[in-house]
Amino acid sequence: MRKFMSAALVLAICVFTVLFSGSNVEAAVKVAPYTVLVYMVGSDLESNGGAATDDLIEMAAVGSTKNVNILVETGGTKKWNLPMISNKVNQRWLVQKENIKLLKNDLGNRSMGKQSTLQDFLVWGIKNYPAKKYAVVFWDHGAGAKGFGYDENNSGNDPTLSIKEINGALKAATAASKQKFELVGFDACLMGNIETATGIMDYASYMVASEELEPGHGWEYTSALQALNKKPTATGAEFGKAIADGYKKQATSQGTVNQITLSVVNLAKVSAVNTAFENFIKKASNDIKDPQRITAVSKARVKAEDYGDAGAHGGTTDMADIYDIAYNLKSIYQTEANQLMKSIKACITYKVTSDTKPNANGLSVYFPCKDKESFKDNLKEYQNTGYSKNYQKFLATYVDGILKDTTPIQLIQADPKAGGGDSNSLFSVQIAPEDIADINELYSVLAMPCDEEGNTIMYLGMNKDVELDPITGIVKENFTGTWTTLGGQIVSMYIDEIIDDNYVTYSIPAKLNGESVDIKVLYSEEYPEGIVLGAWKGIDEKTGMPDKDIIKICTGDEIIPQYYYYGVTDDLGGYVNGYVDGEAIKVGDELKLEVVELPEADYLYGFYMTDTAQNSSTSEFVTFNIKDGYITVKN
Structure with a gap:
């Protein structure tokens, strides 16, 4: 079910289409408590259903105020359902009450899968709309450790942002603002993973993301922005909780609550998770050359909660809950598993889960399991995440052991x-x-x-x-x-x-x-x-x-x-x-x-x-x- 524009919003949109088409409007503003920057890659989610439009309408139900600036860069889709948004060029907007105001229209058709496009938007937003705290929201598809977004206008021109590219853009933006982002959120599937959290932990205080797929309606922006306006001094943890609560409420009303996960991650505590994970992997790495131990590790992985499986038609992302993997191996690696589970609990400040994913504990990790034919290729691609070299070595050893065993079960x-x-x-x-x-x-x-x-x-x-x-x-x-x-x-x-x-x-x-x-x-x-x-x-x-x-x-x-x-x-x-x-x-x-x-x-x-x-x-x-x-x- 999709939300529909009110008559007032449609009228306002048409008025601003006439007034601001082809213009570039940048005005100096006072320092606000918050500036929220939304990087909206429309993709097929917009061209085939108007999901981006729905969320812009939710944002415009609140609009920018003296407390909160809401800035959006649009691009990456063949068709926008709002008449003033171009599918030919990237544009930047100030979301106002029942309206969106065009700020920049001279960006050209930039691939939203390039670091430079994201970086330019973030630095521009920080410079022109200074605030005490900044939040950035990534809006589109997500593919776990493989990255975020797909620009369907630039399918042959780097259409997807890798985790490294996201990190690079955030690094440049924080250098410009001289401060961390208070919150980085992913209104996208599968981005609640340790690889992403590790990549951005130096540039943000909190992350909001889902381990599992998100329903098409995604986040519910109206209630989240209302909460932020009500408390403009909110921490990323408080803003994140408002996002999660609104997400769950909307999913309940739309009948998708059985399928959701969302976690608020304290990025200051990700280092402790990585230390515990490294210790856990070091212990397991010494064992997986032993056939009995690789059997135990493989069984623990198979039992762990999976995310993004494609069902009867095949395909898998091979993302799994880290806590659940550790839990399944605690009888073998008791000390290391317990420490890893403890660190994850301390890292997650808030989460929502569902009937289909009861063991979503807040952070997933890429761990090869089902997509055996692609193990080698996926491991090569995984190197681009920049995540733990020790974990990469562990996975290489694990995959080699799995691939060497080609004898099926004898009956x-x-x-x-x-x-x-x-x-x-x-x-x-x-x-x-x-x-x-x-x-x-x-x-x-x-x-x-x-x-x-x-x-x-x-x-x-x-x-x-x-x-x-x-x-x-x-x-x-x-x-x-x-x-x-x-x-x-x-x-x-x-x-x-x-x-x-x-x-x-x-x-x-x-x-x-x-x-x-x-x-x-x-x-x-x-x-x-x-x-x-x-x-x-x-x-x-x-x-x-x-x-x-x-x-x-x-x-x-x-x-x-x-x-x-x-x-x-x-x-x-x-x-x-x-x-x-x-x-x-x-x-x-x-x-x-x-x-x-x-x-x-x-x-x-x-x-x-x-x-x-x-x-x-x-x-x-x-x-x-x-x-x-x-x-x-x-x-």
Whole structure:
């Protein structure tokens, strides 16, 4: 849902379009308690939905006052929804009450992914609108340790700001002002990480950022700016808390509160986190050449809370909560893990979390896990963050160990009718004894044959209805002959994340009003029947940026479930694969998830597992038939 401009604001906008188009207005002003500088890279968030416009309207609901100057640089999008903002050149604005006033119109088309563009804006703002305290807000996409923003007008001309470039611009700006920024905030996905916090800690007192993706509405600026005007002496911690509280309130009203994280980081205490992290890594670095210890570290990483995963359509940012990683390894590195967890708690002054991310403790870190094919390339890119050389060496050693292990889990195929010695089990496999301790993930797989020969199959997805005997290695099913429907239609379900069995999130591949998405679903103690959180477009293959917008599914929307298929086409190993569409679902007043008995048909059942080196294995499929409520194994 998007906010709409009031008639007064539209009128004011049109008036200033006439008065200030093509002009450059810079006026000396008195020293204010605060100047807030918003670096607004419109990108596709504006051109495809007007999200930047929405937030400008929220800012203009308060406007600049004697206490707070609000300055904005706009650029980086092919289309602005406000008629006076140009998509051809960068512009600078003073946000006023129910209005925005053009200050500079001669900047040209500068890439907002260049350090020089950001640096010039910050230095200009500090010089022309001096204040006792400064805050800067970065508005756009975020990609974790890979950086911030994507200028769609300059896709071939350095469209993204790296952490190093952000640091360089902040350094120059603080030299100009002779003081640190009171607050640096990222109204963007995934920027609540240790790499960013470390990069800016010398140039700011507090950071506000999200570990996880942000919903499309982002921050709620009206209440945050009202709070700042009410207390213009506010510290960055107090201003940050107002931002976080407004963000949560808006997310609650828009139905996205189950998906949010936001933390207020005391940057003065980041050094202590880094010292504790270095000690933790030093201890682990001595161990990861040992196969048993690298197994323990890998399992701890897999269990840690992840951010920015793209679900059924693939892709991942490999960002994970640092505290959660330490917690999962405290039985091995007790002293180091406890000190790291303690330092993180002391560093986070305030945070908001959600049902889907209960273990978001405030700071994430890049730790390779799922994107195995890109590990080497990503590590090379990671060097550009400038973060800890010791951690980079640790990751290089860890990745080398993971990549050297290319042997998948070995299976001893049990008699499916015997159930591995358990008459109550229809389907089972047995893992080779030497591989039992190496299991990281273990799920069941349900599919359907598309032809009599079984050459092509269609997947219905994965579930966690499996049980592993850690002594014998026998994996047994707990299959009930039921599956999940959405809007009355059986859908394909893929597990995103399992957190202590209390929270399980799934992705359902689908088309929403014609666009490919993953529909995000949560099962938890609060929602035992499941709840639809919304839809997500995933990670853009061209830009590498995760989509910011968790799309709210509304009455009247059309959902077409999709099912992945795979088939062998000839004796030489040729194959076909892709997605096939199901029947359209017209969303009514309520979009329900229900568990129903599977229709009478032939099905395929198997087991999917990964080891600590992220090698995957899928068992042989067992064919079974459901008829008259009975499950009959056919082979």
